[in-house]
Amino acid sequence: MTDAPLIVTGRFGQSDAHTLAGYQSTGGYEVLQRALTTMTPEQVSAEVKTSELLGRGGAGFPTGTKWGFCPPGVFPRYLVINGDESEPGTYKDRMLMELDPHQLIEGTMLTAYAVGVAQAFIYVRGEMALAQERLATALNEAYEAGFIGRNVCGTDFSTDITLTWGAGAYIVGEETALIESLEGNRGMPRLKPPYFPAAKGLYMQPTVVNNVETIANLPWIVANGGAAFKAIGAPTSTGMRMFAVSGHVNRPGVYEVPNGTTTFRDLFEKSEYCGGILGGRAVKAFIPGGASAPWFYPEHLDLPLDKPTVDKAGSMLGSGAIVVMDETTDVVKATWRVVRFFARESCGKCTPCREGTNWLEKILKRIIDGHGRPGDLDLLMDLSDNISPGIAWPPRQTTICPLGPSAVSPIASAISHFRDEFEHYIVHGTPGVPEASRG
Amino acid sequence: MARLTEAHVALAREVIGRFPRPKSALITLLHIAQEQDGYITDDAMAHLAELLDITPAEVLGTCSFYEMFKLEPVGRYCVNVCTNISCQLSGGWELLEHAEKSLGIKAGSTTDDGLFTLEDVECIAACTEAPCLQVNYRYRYKVTAADFDRLVADLRAGRLNNEVPPHGVLARVRQHVRPERWAGTGAEAQSKVDAR
Amino acid sequence: MADQNGDLSITVDGRPVPAKPGEFVIAAADRAGIYIPHFCWHPRMSSVGMCRQCLVEVDGPRGPSLVVSCMTTVADGQVVHTESPTVKKAQEGVLEFLLANHPLDCPVCDKGGECPLQDQAFSHGPGESRFVEEKRHYAKPIPVSSLVLLDRERCILCDRCTRFAEEVAGDPLIQFTHRGSELQVLTFPDEPFSSYFSGNTVQICPVGALTATPYRFKARPWDLDESESTCTTCAVGCRMAVQSSRNQLVRYQGVDADGVNWGWLCDKGRFGFEAVNSPDRISAPLVRQGDELIETTWSAALTAAAGAIKEALADRGSDSVAVLGGARGTNEDAYAWAKLAKAVIGTDHVDAQLADGLDPSVLFGLPRATIDETCASKTIVLFGPDLKEELPVLYLRIRDAAERRQTRLVEISPTATGLTRHTYASLRYRPGEQGALISALLAEGPVPGLDDATVAPVRAQLRSGGSITVVVGRASLADRSEPLNVAVGALARLDGVRFLPVARRGNVHGALDMGMAPGLLPGRRSLTDAGDALRERWASVPTEAGLDATGILRAAADGAVACLVLLGSDPLADFPDRDLARRALVGAGTVVAVDTHHNASNAHADVILAAAAYGEKAGTTTNVEGRVSRVSQKVTARGLARADWIIAAELAVRLGADLGLESLDAIRDEIVAVAPSHSGITAAALDAQPDGVVASGPAALAFVAPEAPADPPKVDAYALRLVVSRVLYDAGVALSKAPDLAPLAPGTRLHLNGIDHDRLGITPGATVRVSSARTNIMLAAERDDSVPRGSAWIAFNQPDAAIAELIDLSSAVTDVRVETL
């Protein structure tokens, strides 16, 4: 299947792809022009629907269906492109913004046309200075070239794209928090319901929020047709998809692979991808879809990167972030580090998340510092249960957003599989793996 | 130099004009203030409140939510070493330890000469290039101890002045749209809704 | 099944509970008396779902699921469980999280004993803490304003204070800052939470994180004795609980009266007990001996006062006695004094307003609206004072109507006000010109001074049909009221219009209802319309309308008043024309003051009768709507002080008459009998409706629109038209005798539009000379674009300057010249 076309990363090898000239040299903005002059917005939407493109931001929701949730007749509508990429292990949107900003802009304009938005916003993560520069440059060029703004491509379609960026807050990647941030507020999520962005989003108007990678697929889909996209990958996970594989592999990297058919083992072992586990060691566990996802173990290696399959196996593909831990990994320390992330990034709105994640982090830190207490594991599990009742997957989510329950995933995963390593720490004050220095 | 300069006020007004509602510009305006002063001063927050017709407390509320806005002065260079999971698995902590030793400070503090602030940060989206760091939000990938020392030496010697501007300066290219090209459809439609 | 009212039914723990469509489960349960633990939810604010304490289970197609009851909307037939093991576990989990970092310093916390967190920890929480880590630490209480302290360690981050500040008060000066476990509530450095409503945050704080300086460490909750009452600091009449400890007033708490204050109070009202407790109280009767006022017995003082009245009657007739004031007391006080003055002494020179109020025909001769009716109107015309300054909780209600309902505000005022930012349209006039402006606005054709683009939407809104309520009152004290009446005449012709006439003083509406105004009798009737019931009980009724406050003071200044009674009034501070007030106090024969505190005016008195203050006497009071509700006695009166009505009855006896008013009940019965507007307001009715009963009655006084007066003089090019109005914090007793409030009075500055300010060449902050036809005073000038060009605004009655020296009420308006020095 390696003959599948690279859909969004095709120009990554082209050194001037980020310039307007470079982009146009490979046919850039032709689709936009064609769509605006020969297709209705409904036709563009229909192609996206046919493609069955699933959102790449984490939840994997069908993009065409999401657009359809905007209540008919309610205007203005807004479009927000989510470039906040902060989920640990995730690295793809930044590449798309730095290396091929015009592709994203063209996708944004196609979406804006299809959905009928009054204005679009590209919200880049604050820490990504180069992506911001590349997008600013690209937007300025595209505005001047008539691809954005007043009378796009000489048609009577007009809409603006405002570039803006955050200032360091993972939670702002969550779509309602993103909207709060875009309103100039603290990035605290809103409760869904009633604040579904499609109905009550930016300024309480219908708002479509899509991930950068999702939207980067648009030019290809509209150019080649939804059916062509759907023909790639698995029926339940269509097209190509970017996965960032990091951790204990020989060639960590970002790979665009056929969605739904490639397996984890393919990714980790094949020579065109990661080329095997570091030092030829065995996999101990891996995170299949970002820090929020429950962990997978060697028995999951042959699962395809297919949304329903992974969901059914009790985790998620999330943001396409795969972190591989080999047999030398100190899983207690790995657990602590992931939990520390959630504790630091909790917005603080919900009591269980604000207080609970911090408490969990303190207990885990105490354990790895050699001050574990006998009841700590039960306490960790009980507090986890109080943050995420039943510790179910997907979480029952009694908090406003999934961040709080996400902190529970690594704890539940690690304690259920590696309880002895935790107990070793508690009894001896030291790691239970021989070569823990690496992790 | 704590209120925005006239040039920055003009820039702020341009930014405000790119949003359907003024307060949406707040985070961008805070970045402009931080670019001007290296951190966010109380006077700057009060000035932004005036520009947006909100209270300074509201500005503080937003500002303090976001990690990148510094309410106290920081070094000319903020060195952010990632220790999150992918980097932890590939030597992130060892890199941080080396940085602490090499700069002679603990993570979370600033060197006496005011040149470097070192931080232990969350994932910076370069996981496949671990261990990695950012200096003033410019990336360095697969950083070894020697790489780190060279980076510090280059920064001290001013050899990276072109590549790494002082803390506060983020993108050096700004979005700028000539009024003739700006559609203005968002603000127009929103003001109709807001007029109730 | 939804019943015919559209109400739904849900089941909570097996009990059927009625619910209103759109409301949240917790609200329906709350009304049915089912308590769901919660911290962030508050029935008068939007739900935020922050604390997650209110988790319950709701049955769904896939079994029960845990949801927050404060953000889950009711649905007909919904089945809710609040006590299932899953719910208990979840709730206890949240409580444990809240307590993890809480300092548990209950023994030294003001909230200890009345703290929901403490209560729930006792009833649900696990005994021993599993949290062995280091707790969060913050600097112990930091002042967020001069009235409120914040202890961030105790704070459970429920968003109540911050939400109140932003959503209810419109003063987003306290905010959440930082995030995650560092999330905290803070003000901006050097910008305190100086909201008129800050005390509410203390009341709604579910723990002891916010405490009030005036109450801190004053009492423990279990020592408190409490009665429901009504605030009489201004005429909104907020319901509140008055609390005392060891016979001293220590705290007032807002009570949620649906038609009035929704539980809120302003800080002036909330902390008003400090003035009652002031050492400056008059605690015994006093009589003048030479230059000094000497304490004496009641008998001697009453004899002296009655003697002065008798002498005046004997020498110069009943026309030589006048009573100024009466708005500070209860309705019963006012009735007794009206009867004393009009039926026993026989004078109609009685006025509870001090030239700052409304013509009784505006109050009683026009269709009236309640606060609820006002807030439900499609259009509210604001044609009166700055409500935020004068009637703060009415401001909250109208702000809510504009922000959260479909109501549009059209403001017509001499300067911008607290509500201006919430208006649909806001027009400025120059005092004296309002009659002409509104007449032109409501006619066809151009409106002088306004362009069509401004006028058209206002006209369209006023003519759009639907309900219109005009909030009418005096916007400035530096001019006379005739133009206002002309404007009211024009507004009264709008289709279906109603009025909410607003006068500020505590019980001024009650005093007028009881006849404390020239030409009026109890029950909103004129002298010619006494009715049999009143004639039976009143020995006589004046035949001719007497003088109003200005007339009384002029007569006194001219030597025509042999005995002037100051019934809780302080004309030197409170009357807009100070020169006249001064001449009147000097010119009056004998001055008898009935008062609670020493003040500049009663320093001139020959006899002072010590009056009981708020909280020291029971009765009823009447608010702007005409709503009558009870005030309670909570402590014994200071020293020998007595209620005004008792003083009236005693004076009557010494004048050889009998008021026939032996008790409060007797007075209430007599009011019910003689005042048709109050015939339904019996003791039983007040018991049944503690939030009050709105008096309504025959509009026996007809409002007759006056002829437009001659155009006021144009302001000449060198002058500015003066606007003088009250601000909440002034030099009145409620403020100046309250140690924690007194420093809040902002002081006097001359406010000018930036263009005038620069045209006059004023250096910012410089002192200028302000001259009227009367005199001149020195004031610091301030640029303030809420003042239109050509006008100048100065706050009335501040401790640092007597602005009333500039005002001459014999001219229609006050113009001033401003010179730099």
Ligand SMILES: Cc1cc2nc3c(=O)[nH]c(=O)nc-3n(C[C@H](O)[C@H](O)[C@H](O)COP(=O)(O)O)c2cc1C
């Ligand atoms: C805690 C949290 C963090 C998230 N961070 C991101 C992010 O950084 N980028 C992103 O695109 N989506 C993120 N999401 C998902 C968004 O809420 C949203 O589902 C997504 O942007 C929708 O785009 P898509 O449909 O194209 O995937 C996050 C969600 C949660 C709950």
Ligand code: SF4
């Ligand atoms: S779960 Fe955590 S991050 Fe999400 S809204 Fe609640 S407190 Fe904020």
Ligand code: FES
């Ligand atoms: S009361 Fe429902 S979350 Fe706080």
